[in-house]
Amino acid sequence: MSEEVKILTAETEEGRKAIEEVMAHSYQADIDSVPPEWAKVRVVGDVPVSFVLVDPARTMDAPVGEFSYAFIKDVATREDRRDEGHFKAIMEEVFAALRVAHIPLVVAHGKASLYRPLKFDVFTHHSGVFATPDLIDRALGRGGPEAKDRLQLEEGDSVQEDLLLVTEVRADSLMEAAEALRAAATLARERGKSRILFEYPAAPSYGSTYPVHTSLEYPFLALARAIGAEHRLQGSYPEGGPIGDGDWIRVINVREAICDGVTALPQGVTLPEGEICFETDTGRGVLACHDGKLTSPSFPSNEAAWVIWPSVAIGQLITGYRSVAELCALHRTKLPEPIMSLLDLLFPSVWRFSRNENWTYRA
Numbered sequence: 062m063s064e065e066v067k068i069l070t071a072e073t074e075e076g077r078k079a080i081e082e083v084m085a086h087s088y089q090a091d092i093d094s095v096p097p098e099w100a101k102v103r104v105v106g107d108v109p110v111s112f113v114l115v116d117p118a119r120t121m122d123a124p125v126g127e128f129s130y131a132f133i134k135d136v137a138t139r140e141d142r143r144d145e146g147h148f149k150a151i152m153e154e155v156f157a158a159l160r161v162a163h164i165p166l167v168v169a170h171g172k173a174s175l176y177r178p179l180k181f182d183v184f185t186h187h188s189g190v191f192a193t194p195d196l197i198d199r200a201l202g203r204g205g206p207e208a209k210d211r212l213q214l215e216e217g218d219s220v221q222e223d224l225l226l227v228t229e230v231r232a233d234s235l236m237e238a239a240e241a242l243r244a245a246a247t248l249a250r251e252r253g254k255s256r257i258l259f260e261y262p263a264a265p266s267y268g269s270t271y272p273v274h275t276s277l278e279y280p281f282l283a284l285a286r287a288i289g290a291e292h293r294l295q296g297s298y299p300e301g302g303p304i305g306d307g308d309w310i311r312v313i314n315v316r317e318a319i320c321d322g323v324t325a326l327p328q329g330v331t332l333p334e335g336e337i338c339f340e341t342d343t344g345r346g347v348l349a350c351h352d353g354k355l356t357s358p359s360f361p362s363n364e365a366a367w368v369i370w371p372s373v374a375i376g377q378l379i380t381g382y383r384s385v386a387e388l389c390a391l392h393r394t395k396l397p398e399p400i401m402s403l404l405d406l407l408f409p410s411v412w413r414f415s416r417n418e419n420w421t422y423r424a
Contacts, residue, residue: 064106068154071100079109086139090114095134099158103151111138111147113155117164121380122273124409128321128379130166130310131159132268152179156313165318166376169309170267180342181309182373183296184380185271187417190259190282192290197246197257200288204243211241212248219422225254226421229263230281238281242288259285264416267308273381274412295417296382308415310380312372315339315346318379320357332406333399336365343372350403366400368392378404381411 069076071092079102080092092100092114099115113136120127133155138147159167169176213229220226227245232238245257261281262274277294286292312318319339336349338361347361361367370392377383385404389396396404 066150067104068151069102069104071097076100076102079104080112082109083112083137083139086141087112087137090135090137101151101154101158103147103154105142105147108142109139110142110145111151112136113151115155115159115167116268117159117162119168119268120270121166121168122270124273124275124381124411127270128166128318129164130168131155131164133167133169133171134268136169136171148175149179156311159313163314163317165312165314165321167311167313168268169311170306171309172306176307176309176311179311180372181311182376183307184310184377184382185308185413185415186382187264187293187295187420188260188262188277188412188414189293189417189420190261190285190290191293192242192245192257192259192285192288193255194246194249194257196289197242201239201243204240204247206244206247206251208237208240208244209248211237212245214248215421221421221423223255224421225249225252225257227257227259227261230259230261232281235280235284238284241281242284258420260414260416260421261285262412262414264414267415271308271380271413271415274414275409277412293420306418310373310376312341312343312376315341315344315372315375316357316359318375319346319348330406333402335397335399335403336362337396337400337404338365338367339375340367340369341372341375346375348403348407355407366396368394368396370394378408380413381409382413384410 069079071077071080080100083102084090095114095116099117102109102112114134115131116134117131119130119132121130169181211231212227215226215228225248230241232241249257282292332350332353332355334350339346347358349356349358374388374392378385378388385401
């Protein structure tokens with residue numbers, strides 16, 4: 062006879078105590094950081110085995126406007142009940158609740174081994190400029206710390222011991238970029254650091270608005286390359302190598318995700334005519350443009366172009382991680398030119414960044 066399974070929330074005292082019990086056997090998190098109905102716990106045979114804390118009210122920047130997503134703030138299974146399927150089960154409960162709440166996207170931060178099997182995939186890139194104090198001195202001459210206000214640093218025991226970690230550079234011209242580089246070299250020498258990593262463009266903390274960069278033609282990057290600094294730009298796991306942790310996105314509702322992504326289209330834009338139906342593992346979504354009006358009908362017409370893609374491809378399309386041309390090549394899809402133009406206009410490729418923890422933290 063199978064054991065009874067219950068899903069409780071922090072809306073009740075019983076649910077809150079059950080979450081606290083799981084935390085006592087895994088790790089502590091802030092239950093009150095999310096609405097009580099989104100602090101959930103899975104109880105099997107009267108034993109609380111796993112919990113999840115979900116922030117349902119996040120927004121992500123888009124080229125025009127923003128769109129909504131939920132963020133998995135914390136999720137854990139008690140140490141003595143792992144490898145029993147409880148993580149997957151409580152995440153499936155979250156997905157079902159998000160569908161009911163009409164929240165089309167969910168983002169998480171963590172290990173690939175946990176999230177890729179649940180139809181999550183990457184949607185950010187990593188960008189870092191690596192230099193040494195000597196390299197900067199030889200190219201630009203020694204400077205003082207006067208321009209250190211152009212830099213934001215992160216320090217702490219978790220940062221690699223020989224690394225000066227610069228998390229933000231404020232420089233709008235080549236001259237200001239030179240000041241920032243010289244100041245970083247001075248600060249690195251003062252702190253006994255042999256290497257400098259500039260996270261540039263800035264890699265915001267996970268669960269952020271993931272700001273949009275439409276181009277990487279910044280003065281700081283241009284000058285850093287000119288003096289011989291190494292600029293590493295890579296897609297998140299797995300394209301760029303074995304990165305342990307990453308930022309992950311999953312589409313909960315394809316139709317709502319597509320609609321949410323185009324609600325802020327500016328007035329006066331001329332849209333190509335056409336209709337496309339996305340058939341995915343998490344549902345169907347239709348986009349149609351007729352007589353200059355964009356709609357999302359429940360069912361496609363006979364004239365619609367069809368694509369059969371995994372839902373992760375839709376997440377990467379609407380967040381700008383991959384262009385429609387790249388996705389067509391990856392999934393062996395041929396679309397009419399008007400449809401390609403429509404999707405390029407609605408979902409342009411952009412850059413979003415997150416932290417590469419292998420670059421910054423000690424093993």
